[in-house]
Amino acid sequence: MIPFTDAHTHRDPHDPGILALRNLDSPQELPAPPCPGILLSAGIHPRDIGKYDLETLEACLDTHCCAAVGECGLDRTAEADFACQEACFLRHAELADARSLPLVIHCVRAYPEIIRLKKRWKNTVPWIIHGFRGNAETARELLKHGFALSLSPVWLRHAETLHPEIAEAGFLLETDDGEESLPELYERAARLAGTAPDELRERIHKIFTGIFQHE
Template sequence: MKLVNFHTHKPQFNSNSICVVPYDVDSFNLYSSSHYKTIGLHPWKTESSEISQWLGKLNELAKQPDFIGIGEIGLDRLKGAPLKNQIDIFEKILETANESKKPIIIHCVRCWTELIAILSKSKYRGLPKAIHGFRAKADVAKQLVDNGFYLSFGTALIHATPELAEALTLVPRNKLFLETDDTEIPIYEVYDAAADILDSTIEELVSVTNQNLLTFFGITLSDKSK
C-alpha cells in the first residue's frame, strides 16, 4: 500500500503516495486529473468582492464526480473577512456539502468553539469532517474527536512539541490522517515521526490511513493510487 497524503498542495513531491489535492474555486480550471481532488474556498479569500460568484461556482463544481470532498474551507480569526462574515460563508458552503453528500476538509485558526458549535447543529451533524494541519493542544484534539472529527497532522510532527505529541496520542487510529500541506517535505518523514510518537510502525499507520481514506471519502481506491 502507498502512503496517504491527506492534504498536499505540491503532489509533484509525493509521486509515490496517494495524494488528496485541494483546489480553490477561483482557480479550479488549473486542476489535474492525476490525483484525488477536493474543491473549496479558503477562508483567507472571504474578503473578495467575487465571493457570491465563487459560492455559486463552488455549488456547481461540488456536484462533479471529479471532486471527492469540499475543502479546504473554514474559519480563521487572524486573516480573511470579519469572523461573522466568515461564519455566514462557511454555513453556505456546508449546505453545498450536504446537498452534494461530500465530506469537508477544514482550516481552522483560533475558532474552535465557533467551529464545533456550528457543526454540532443537527443539519450538519452527519457530515464527515476533518481538520487539516492540526497543531493545537491536546484538550482541543480531545474535544474535536469527541465531536466526531477526523484530525490530520502535518510536518510539525517532525519536531513536535510535547503538546502536539500528546494531541496525536489522543486521536483514535480510525480518525487519523497525515499530510504535508504546502511543504516539499516527503510524506514518509511525517509517517516516520508519527510512528515514533505513537510507538507504532509506519506499515501500521499506512494500513490505517488507507482505510480511513476509503471510509472518510466513501471511495474505492482507483488507478490514481496504483
C-alpha cells in the same frame, strides 16, 4: 503495496506510491488531467472570501468531480468579518451534505466556534480538521464531537509526543503547502505513536479511503 495517503496538499504528487487529496487553490483553477492517485477538493478559503462566489464553487465541484468540499473554515487572522466567515462556512457545509462529500476545514484560533457550529448543524458527512496543531484538550474536544484530525506537518516536525487520544482515535497526515516529504512524515508519526510504520500506513489508508472514497 498500500500507498501513502496525503489528506491535504496544494501540489500534484506525481508519485504512484501516493494517493492524495489535492486542494485546488481557487474554484477557478483548472486542475491537471484526471490521474488515478489524485482526488480533488475545492472550497473558498477564509482569506479568499469575497474573491470567489459560491456559484463558481458549485460549478467547480461538479465539473471536476471533487471528492471533498473545502478547504473552508474560520480564521481569526483572516481579514473577512467573522460572522461572514461563519455564513460562508455553513454554505460549504450545506454543499457538502447535498453532495454527500466530506468537508475539509481550515481552522485558526476558532476551535470552540467550529465545535459550536457542528453541534448545531448535525452534518451527515465527515468533517475533517486539516492542519491540526492544537493541545491535548482541544484534540479531545474535537474527537468527542466527531471531527477527524489531519495533523499539521509543521507541528508534527516539532512535536515530541503525540497526544494519546489522537493515536488511539486514528488520524490523517498531510503535506499542505510545505516541503516535508510524505514518507518522512509517516515515519515520524509512527515513531511518536509507537506503531510500526507499515501498520500506521495501513491504518491511515483505511481512514483516508473510508472518508474520501467511500463508495
